[in-house]
Amino acid sequence: MKTSKAFTLIELLVVIAxxxxxxxxxxxxxxxFSAIFAFKAL
Incomplete structure (x- = not known):
């Protein structure tokens, strides 16, 4: 089995999930938090 340093599609999908x-x-x-931050920024 050849190993590679690149992520496989399955690994990428698992991480995204x-x-x-x-x-x-x-x-x-x-x-x-974003609403409070946006309000304080005004």
Whole structure:
């Protein structure tokens, strides 16, 4: 079996899926934080 340093498509999809789950679980907090930050910036 040939090993390569590049990510395979499966590995890339798994990483993207994990990131998407984390972002989806935190999206409420991120929206609140960004709204507060945007308000303070005004």
């Amino acid at each position: 994990i990131i998407a789950i984390v972002v989806a679980s935190k999206v409420g907090f991120f929206l609140q």
